[in-house]
Amino acid sequence: MPEFLRPRRLLVAGQLLLTLALVAFMVVPVVMSVMAGLTVNYFRGVSSGLTLKWLDQVWAMYQGSVWLSIEIALATLAITLAIGVPAAYALARSNTRWARFVEELLVLPIALPGLATALALLSVYGGWSAFRSSMWFIVAGHVVFTLPFMVRSVAAVCAGTDLRTMEEGAASLGASFAQRFLTIVLPNARPGIVAGALAVLTLSIGEFNLTWMLHTPDTKTLPVGLADAYASMRLEVGSAYTILFLLMTLPLLIAMQWLGLDPAGAQSSRAAAKRKRALSRSSAPGQQPLTHPVETAR
Amino acid sequence: MRLEAVPVTLSRCAKTFRGQRVLEPVDLSIEPGETLVLLGPSGCGKTTTLRLIAGLEKPDAGGRVSFGADDVTALPIERRQVGMVFQNYALFPNLTVRGNVGYGLRIQKVEASAARRRVDELLEMTELTAHADKPITELSGGQRQRVALARALAPRPRVLLLDEPLTALDARLRETLRAEMNALLRELRVTSIYVTHDQSEAMALADRIVVMSAGRIEQCGTPREIYYQPASRAVAQFIGTLNRVAGECRDNAFVTLGGTISVTGLVAQLRARDGARSEIFFRPEDAVLVDPQAAQLRGAVESALFLGERTRLKIRDAAPGALIVDVPGRVELAEGTAVGISVRDEGWVALH
Numbered sequence: 001m002p003e004f005l006r007p008r009r010l011l012v013a014g015q016l017l018l019t020l021a022l023v024a025f026m027v028v029p030v031v032m033s034v035m036a037g038l039t040v041n042y043f044r045g046v047s048s049g050l051t052l053k054w055l056d057q058v059w060a061m062y063q064g065s066v067w068l069s070i071e072i073a074l075a076t077l078a079i080t081l082a083i084g085v086p087a088a089y090a091l092a093r094s095n096t097r098w099a100r101f102v103e104e105l106l107v108l109p110i111a112l113p114g115l116a117t118a119l120a121l122l123s124v125y126g127g128w129s130a131f132r133s134s135m136w137f138i139v140a141g142h143v144v145f146t147l148p149f150m151v152r153s154v155a156a157v158c159a160g161t162d163l164r165t166m167e168e169g170a171a172s173l174g175a176s177f178a179q180r181f182l183t184i185v186l187p188n189a190r191p192g193i194v195a196g197a198l199a200v201l202t203l204s205i206g207e208f209n210l211t212w213m214l215h216t217p218d219t220k221t222l223p224v225g226l227a228d229a230y231a232s233m234r235l236e237v238g239s240a241y242t243i244l245f246l247l248m249t250l251p252l253l254i255a256m257q258w259l260g261l262d263p264a265g266a267q268s269s270r271a272a273a274k275r276k277r278a279l280s281r282s283s284a285p286g287q288q289p290l291t292h293p294v295e296t297a298r
Numbered sequence: 299m300r301l302e303a304v305p306v307t308l309s310r311c312a313k314t315f316r317g318q319r320v321l322e323p324v325d326l327s328i329e330p331g332e333t334l335v336l337l338g339p340s341g342c343g344k345t346t347t348l349r350l351i352a353g354l355e356k357p358d359a360g361g362r363v364s365f366g367a368d369d370v371t372a373l374p375i376e377r378r379q380v381g382m383v384f385q386n387y388a389l390f391p392n393l394t395v396r397g398n399v400g401y402g403l404r405i406q407k408v409e410a411s412a413a414r415r416r417v418d419e420l421l422e423m424t425e426l427t428a429h430a431d432k433p434i435t436e437l438s439g440g441q442r443q444r445v446a447l448a449r450a451l452a453p454r455p456r457v458l459l460l461d462e463p464l465t466a467l468d469a470r471l472r473e474t475l476r477a478e479m480n481a482l483l484r485e486l487r488v489t490s491i492y493v494t495h496d497q498s499e500a501m502a503l504a505d506r507i508v509v510m511s512a513g514r515i516e517q518c519g520t521p522r523e524i525y526y527q528p529a530s531r532a533v534a535q536f537i538g539t540l541n542r543v544a545g546e547c548r549d550n551a552f553v554t555l556g557g558t559i560s561v562t563g564l565v566a567q568l569r570a571r572d573g574a575r576s577e578i579f580f581r582p583e584d585a586v587l588v589d590p591q592a593a594q595l596r597g598a599v600e601s602a603l604f605l606g607e608r609t610r611l612k613i614r615d616a617a618p619g620a621l622i623v624d625v626p627g628r629v630e631l632a633e634g635t636a637v638g639i640s641v642r643d644e645g646w647v648a649l650h
Contacts, residue, residue: 162386168354169388171376173402173453183401187392 034246037239054240058229062241065225066248072135072221073204076142080200083143084150085193089185091151092158103155106148114209117144121214138214138221142204149203150196157192158185198253205249222248303330303489304366304456306351311361313346321346322513323361330366331487335500338510339536344493345461347510351491352459353378365456378457381450381488385462387442389434395445396421396430402453420448423482440471447479451486458483458490464499476502497537501525509533531649539582540647543595543617546575556595556616556639559646567648577649582610582624584645593638597621599631613637 037055041048059066091099109117121141131137163185170180186193208223215224222245230238306328313321321343328334336344349355351363353375363371370378381402389398399420403413421427424444429437437445443463450458463479464472480503483490494500500507501521509516509524509532517529528534545554547570552559559578570576590596597616602609609629613621616639623639631637 161391162388165384165386165388166390168375169382169384169390169449170401170405171354171374172352172380172382172459173449174376174379174405175401176376179405183405184390184392188390190392 033239033242035239036236037241037243039236042235042239054234054236055243058237058240058244062222062225062229062244065220065222066244068135068219069205069222070248072139072142073201075135075139076146076204077197077200079139079143080147080150081193081197084147084196085154085186085189088151088154088192089158089163089181089189092155093164103151106151109144110148114141114145114207114211115213117141118210118213133216133218135219138211138219141210141214142207145207145210146200146203149199150193153196153199154189154192157189157195161188163188198257201252202249205252302454302456303487305330306457306489306491307362307364308347308350308357309362309364311347311350311357311363313343313350313355313361314358320513321350324515326508326515326518328489328491329505330489332505333483333490333492333503335492335494335504335507336510337494337497337500337507337536338516339495341512342510343513344495344508344510348459348461348491348493351457352380352382379453379455380457380459381453381455382459383443383446383450383461383463385465387446387466389442389445389449391434394431394433395426395437398434398445399426399448399452401449406453408453416452420452424448439467440475443467443475447482451488455488458486458488460490460492462494463492465494465496472499479503509536511536526644526647528647528649534579534647534649539622540579541582541585541617541621541623542577542579542619543621544575544577544619545617547572552576552578554595554617556597557593559594559641561643561646564646564648579647579649580641580645581647582622585621585623585639585641587623587625587629588638588640590636590638593640595621595639597637597639599633599635599637601633602631611637613639 035046036042038050038052039046039048040051040053091103118141121137121144125137125140126132166184166188167180170184175183205221206223207221208227211221212224212227215221220228226238226241226245229241306326308324308326310323310325311321312319312323320341324343324347326334326347336347338344346355350357350361353363353370353373357363357371361371362369365378375382390401393401396417400413400417403416408416418427421430424447426441426444426448429441434442434445443466446463464475467475476499483503492500492503504521506518507521507524508518511532517524517533519527519529524533525537528537534540543552543554543559545552547553547565547568549572550560550565552561552565552568564578568576568578595616597613600612600614600620602611604627606627608624608627609631611623611625611631613623621639
């Protein structure tokens with residue numbers, strides 16, 4: 001029997017083919033969409049020529065949304081960090097049944113459709129028009145939605161490292177609670193914090209359901225604008241919008257990922273070397289960070 | 299590098315967790331500069347006692363912990379100036395070796411150049427100078443253990459507390475480090491409290507051993523006292539191997555299956571009536587093989603286990619239960635060989 005016909009070989013080849021097919025199934029539409037945003041006329045195809053005209057047009061129309069989305073994402077991140085990290089630490093340190101209950105409760109906003117969360121926010125705070133018409137209304141929705149990701153991710157790292165004994169060690173050396181928290185807990189929880197921050201930023205920038213319900217004409221975020229563009233403009237403009245979206249989120253994700261790659265803040269030279277290696281290794285730097293939020297969401 | 303030596307006193311320190319008494323009220327005083335080993339099986343209360351001294355646990359109402367004249371009962375660990383080495387070392391993975399050793403000095407805001415000198419001194423003492431800038435994750439188990447020790451000593455603690463510091467290491471390394479640690483503790487003369495379940499570790503390191511079981515102190519004494527004059531059966535059986543010889547007292551002698559033992563004072567120690575059933579004990583290494591005619595006890599070899607430097611014999615028919623006797627490694631005896639055993643006079647132990 002020829003080598004390549006052996007059952008094991010066939011199996012490996014089959015697995016490879018299936019994987020490639022699945023990857024193509026998911027990647028091709030993205031590539032097509034990107035191409036659509038760069039062609040002069042999508043219906044005539046690439047032969048009609050490539051252009052940056054659509055991108056330009058989108059930027060002119062939706063600049064405001066870009067900045068707003070960034071502001072909302074950063075505000076959401078700041079709030080989830082301020083609330084989520086101490087909460088995760090407290091939950092990980094506590095062994096009571098209450099702690100487990102609160103942990104489960106935190107996941108509710110993920111299980112609930114965004115529309116329902118939005119409706120709840122609207123019915124309670126909708127009448128408070130200063131709040132209702134500001135970006136903080138959307139931030140509130142995003143915090144409710146993204147907080148569990150931050151808490152879970154940080155709590156997982158806290159539970160994984162033996163934080164309790166480490167803290168006892170620090171205490172035996174004279175460190176007060178605040179000193180222990182700043183010098184031991186936070187640095188060692190960093191991988192979880194970075195992963196959580198990554199999740200929060202991407203989720204906030206990409207969130208549509210909830211945001212669509214909460215937005216006003218003055219508080220239109222990127223995805224809401226995207227829906228607008230798809231619904232009311234040429235396909236090329238909508239596609240150019242997708243490109244804008246990718247351009248915005250990918251560098252953010254890559255930057256965050258690099259920050260997380262360096263576990264000991266002190267060894268900057270080692271980290272730099274690692275960074276360089278990571279750069280030369282990954283042919284598609286965008287792929288790696290994109291998988292991250294999915295992992296942490298589980 | 300001597301450290302200031304402080305006595306430690308526990309008085310009426312008990313501990314109850316969720317309604318369960320894990321430590322009965324304990325009184326204990328530790329001399330300045332002494333190395334005291336708390337020894338016992340897991341769950342005996344030794345770690346709880348250490349954590350009470352450390353300030354990681356508070357004693358039940360009425361208990362008091364003092365360092366010298368200072369009553370530290372109400373102080374949390376961070377204000378007790380103790381150095382602690384944890385079983386899993388509890389090193390900080392976010393810091394280098396130097397960062398770990400210098401952590402206590404950094405927290406106490408010791409001036410940078412003084413702190414650096416102190417850290418260098420400790421790194422040299424623990425032979426870690428070459429590894430100073432490595433992250434903790436790149437160290438071997440033995441090196442981590444030394445970092446933990448150096449880190450605990452850096453801020454010049456009043457009391458050094460060690461919670462099974464060698465348990466996580468393999469046997470050979472444990473022995474080497476035990477010797478190093480012993481030399482270091484002698485040199486520093488810092489008051490040290492050392493928790494272990496390993497009796498040979500306790501013997502090697504202790505000035506005094508406190509044997510604990512079921513939340514109580516069974517005996518407190520020098521290693522020799524604990525080994526040769528155990529206060530109770532629990533202590534004797536926890537430390538080393540002990541043979542039990544059951545029999546009865548008759549005419550000031552002790553009569554058992556394989557012979558009669560007439561050692562001056564032994565029967566008197568048993569405080570048993572003439573003809574009453576009783577038990578006496580001896581350690582395997584206190585027995586020698588002698589001509590059966592002149593022996594205290596006669597029996598036959600049941601099995602012989604060659605251990606290299608010695609052969610461990612199991613002997614039947616000398617007493618109601620099998621007896622363990624250690625003989626030099628070169629002694630070869632076939633199963634069933636008739637043997638005589640004599641135990642040196644001071645080797646016989648009467649326990650109540």
